[in-house]
Amino acid sequence: MKRNLLAASAFVALASLSSAAEAKLRVVTSLQDLASIAQSVGGDRVETFALAKGYQDPHFVDAKPSFVLQLSRADLLIVAGLELEIGYLPPLLDQSRNDKVHSGNPGYLDASIGCDILQRPTAQVTRAMGDVHPFGNPHYWTDPNNGRVIARSIAARLSQLDPAGSAAYQRNLAAFEQRLAQKEAEWMAKMAPFAGTKVVTFHDSWPNFAKHFKLAIVGHVEPKPGIPPTPSHTLDTINLIQAQKVPVILVEPYFDRKTPDYIAGKTGAAVATFYPSVGGTPAIKDYFALFDTDVDAFVAAMKGKK
Amino acid sequence: MSTDSRAFRARSWIMAGCGALCLLVPAAARAQEKPDDSVAALRHEIEEMKKAYEERISALEKRLAEVETAPPPAPEALPSEPQVAAASPTEAPAAGGGPAQTSNYFNPGISVIGNFLAVGGHNPVENLPAADLRESEVGIQAIVDPYARADFFLSFGEEGVDVEEGFATFTSLPAQLLAKVGRMRTAFGKVNGLHLHVLPWPDEPLPVVNLLGGEEGWIGTGVSIARLLPVGDVFTEGTLQIFRGQAEGLFAGERRGDLSYNGHYRVFMDLTEAANLDLGLSYGVGPNGTAENADTRLQGLDLTYRWKPLQTGSYRSATLRGEVYRSRREQPDGTQKAIGWYASGDYQLAKRWFLGARYEASDHADDDSLRDTGAAGTLTFWPSEFSQLRAELRRRHYSLTGETANELLLQLQFAIGAHGAHPF
Numbered sequence: 051m052k053r054n055l056l057a058a059s060a061f062v063a064l065a066s067l068s069s070a071a072e073a074k075l076r077v078v079t080s081l082q083d084l085a086s087i088a089q090s091v092g093g094d095r096v097e098t099f100a101l102a103k104g105y106q107d108p109h110f111v112d113a114k115p116s117f118v119l120q121l122s123r124a125d126l127l128i129v130a131g132l133e134l135e136i137g138y139l140p141p142l143l144d145q146s147r148n149d150k151v152h153s154g155n156p157g158y159l160d161a162s163i164g165c166d167i168l169q170r171p172t173a174q175v176t177r178a179m180g181d182v183h184p185f186g187n188p189h190y191w192t193d194p195n196n197g198r199v200i201a202r203s204i205a206a207r208l209s210q211l212d213p214a215g216s217a218a219y220q221r222n223l224a225a226f227e228q229r230l231a232q233k234e235a236e237w238m239a240k241m242a243p244f245a246g247t248k249v250v251t252f253h254d255s256w257p258n259f260a261k262h263f264k265l266a267i268v269g270h271v272e273p274k275p276g277i278p279p280t281p282s283h284t285l286d287t288i289n290l291i292q293a294q295k296v297p298v299i300l301v302e303p304y305f306d307r308k309t310p311d312y313i314a315g316k317t318g319a320a321v322a323t324f325y326p327s328v329g330g331t332p333a334i335k336d337y338f339a340l341f342d343t344d345v346d347a348f349v350a351a352m353k354g355k356k
Numbered sequence: 357m358s359t360d361s362r363a364f365r366a367r368s369w370i371m372a373g374c375g376a377l378c379l380l381v382p383a384a385a386r387a388q389e390k391p392d393d394s395v396a397a398l399r400h401e402i403e404e405m406k407k408a409y410e411e412r413i414s415a416l417e418k419r420l421a422e423v424e425t426a427p428p429p430a431p432e433a434l435p436s437e438p439q440v441a442a443a444s445p446t447e448a449p450a451a452g453g454g455p456a457q458t459s460n461y462f463n464p465g466i467s468v469i470g471n472f473l474a475v476g477g478h479n480p481v482e483n484l485p486a487a488d489l490r491e492s493e494v495g496i497q498a499i500v501d502p503y504a505r506a507d508f509f510l511s512f513g514e515e516g517v518d519v520e521e522g523f524a525t526f527t528s529l530p531a532q533l534l535a536k537v538g539r540m541r542t543a544f545g546k547v548n549g550l551h552l553h554v555l556p557w558p559d560e561p562l563p564v565v566n567l568l569g570g571e572e573g574w575i576g577t578g579v580s581i582a583r584l585l586p587v588g589d590v591f592t593e594g595t596l597q598i599f600r601g602q603a604e605g606l607f608a609g610e611r612r613g614d615l616s617y618n619g620h621y622r623v624f625m626d627l628t629e630a631a632n633l634d635l636g637l638s639y640g641v642g643p644n645g646t647a648e649n650a651d652t653r654l655q656g657l658d659l660t661y662r663w664k665p666l667q668t669g670s671y672r673s674a675t676l677r678g679e680v681y682r683s684r685r686e687q688p689d690g691t692q693k694a695i696g697w698y699a700s701g702d703y704q705l706a707k708r709w710f711l712g713a714r715y716e717a718s719d720h721a722d723d724d725s726l727r728d729t730g731a732a733g734t735l736t737f738w739p740s741e742f743s744q745l746r747a748e749l750r751r752r753h754y755s756l757t758g759e760t761a762n763e764l765l766l767q768l769q770f771a772i773g774a775h776g777a778h779p780f
Binding site: 098103105106107110112113114115116118119122133136137138142143144145146147149152154177180181251276277303305306 | 505525529568586593625670
């Protein structure tokens with residue numbers, strides 16, 4: 051029954067595609083990072099729209115009705131998954147009137163599948179731990195290896211939805227992977243001198259980045275995920291930075307710099323604005339520019355340290 | 357987790373196997389010292405094998421990843437139903453980290469929101485108790501099947517239970533339609549459609565209390581159909597609701613054919629990325645029970661302006677909201693034309709602090725010569741996303757007795773269970 055439905059919807063998708071000649075596949079993503087990768091893989095056969103902007107806290111996105119309209123017209127919805135979107139996406143999907151992009155249908159893609167997901171809780175989680183994600187840390191796209199996995203998943207799914215474009219998607223994917231490999235070597239070379247550097251981050255957004263670029267995250271400015279800094283925790287962080295000689299504090303652009311700047315003033319650590327997503331600044335146009343910016347920011351912050 | 361280590365072990369075995377093959381085969385080829393073309397052929401064969409293995413590895417990795425990302429079974433559910441687990445002992449190990457008990461796996465998401473209210477000051481008209489667990493709202497929500505989802509909100513007072521809402525939503529209808537069937541908060545105006553715990557105040561504003569049948573507002577039982585009516589890229593939606601002719605404090609039709617109706621039209625516009633405007637027009641009608649064929653007609657206009665810069669959205673935001681309701685109530689002693697309105701504003705001072713103000717005025721639905729007025733200021737603190745402390749200083753003037761009450765309302769709200777979406 052389900053398979054018949056899938057086949058039918060795939061057929062309808064196909065029919066509508068071929069009838070509307072060069073109608074582009076409408077891809078809606080929760081994050082601009084996913085939109086960037088989807089655009090790279092989809093090329094001119096797709097048009098993308100990201101619900102959350104890159105400079106916005108991806109945990110707190112408003113479920114605006116204008117997003118309902120975007121979802122109602124979408125052929126493919128790509129989400130980061132791991133409950134990152136739980137605060138806004140479910141009601142939008144319910145109102146979208148678009149069965150295609152509901153979970154379980156080919157028009158819904160969870161980009162986390164196949165990715166290296168860190169911090170999967172091994173014991174019972176409670177909200178005493180703050181705003182924890184019970185399925186693991188959802189900021190996984192900050193590891194370029196995961197970017198590669200995401201691109202492959204998207205290429206496979208686009209080919210399924212639009213078989214006529216399959217060859218184009220594979221070609222674009224190959225180009226993306228080649229560029230990524232080349233850039234990765236460049237980033238690794240820049241980061242290599244800082245392997246093992248201890249860092250403190252504001253929110254726990256960076257375990258994947260740290261793993262890939264061999265940084266050691268020793269603490270967070272937030273006492274617990276989602277809980278703003280408290281005086282006692284700030285004091286602990288200052289002591290930690292002094293004791294462990296942490297040279298740099300990484301802060302996501304949507305958090306208040308007041309506390310990190312205060313800690314930096316007390317300890318001499320540098321504060322670097324670290325962008326977790328494409329679109330964080332106008333200069334971060336795509337997934338490659340994201341790492342270009344963050345790697346350069348890190349290198350700049352480390353100047354004269356160590 | 358065990359699946360992780362198992363996955364890793366499996367992957368490393370496959371890797372090791374491949375590595376060994378890759379090392380052994382060329383060595384064997386060299387030892388035999390065949391002519392060039394057969395070496396090339398062997399090389400080709402090895403390449404093929406490598407490719408095949410890589411494909412198989414990636415397929416396996418994908419399967420492992422799927423197993424890994426499958427949500428784990430609810431661990432606390434296991435001891436409560438041991439007989440199910442005992443009845444199917446072979447199932448659990450075979451699942452490999454998947455749901456061990458499908459009966460529990462499909463249980464709905466459950467949340468409870470506690471709403472505690474303490475009141476100080478003197479108010480002879482609305483005599484709220486000094487301390488009250490005003491509402492314990494139990495939300496039970498799940499997807500029914502590929503066509504529908506179900507939402508229940510049971511409101512437990514200190515005594516007694518109300519089904520505040522309980523409806524199925526049909527999400528995969530054609531023609532941009534969305535249907536709800538059951539008992540639901542009527543889409544009349546803005547705040548009437550919202551649950552008490554998501555309002556920016558601990559109390560309902562006067563126009564709701566006086567014109568929509570009391571603190572609970574207008575809750576209808578019947579059918580609701582909503583259609584998207586996009587105008588270019590502007591979201592607009594039309595909703596038509598048909599309910600039975602009874603709603604507490606508002607409608608009291610005696611015959612089955614005495615139905616109540618509500619129509620709502622909503623326009624939502626993004627003015628900029630940070631600011632948006634939400635406009636609603638509502639029209640409701642139903643039998644009020646004071647005489648045969650005596651109707652109450654309701655008109656509503658609601659306007660909400662929101663400002664929330666995305667870059668610093670978790671620290672600064674503002675909302676301005678206002679609603680006007682008109683009620684035309686046919687009574688044996690003449691038709692009462694009552695009007696009520698409120699205007700409110702909320703400003704976010706810091707990540708967890710909000711300051712708000714509200715002015716309200718409303719005639720009585722059954723006597724338009726009586727007009728109550730009120731003003732309130734609120735201060736709200738969110739310790740986390742899941743709890744909220746609020747203080748409201750409220751002054752209300754009641755025209756029936758001519759009394760004015762000054763009160764302090766202290767509210768604590770706390771949510772446990774499934775993470776619901778943030779209200780918008």
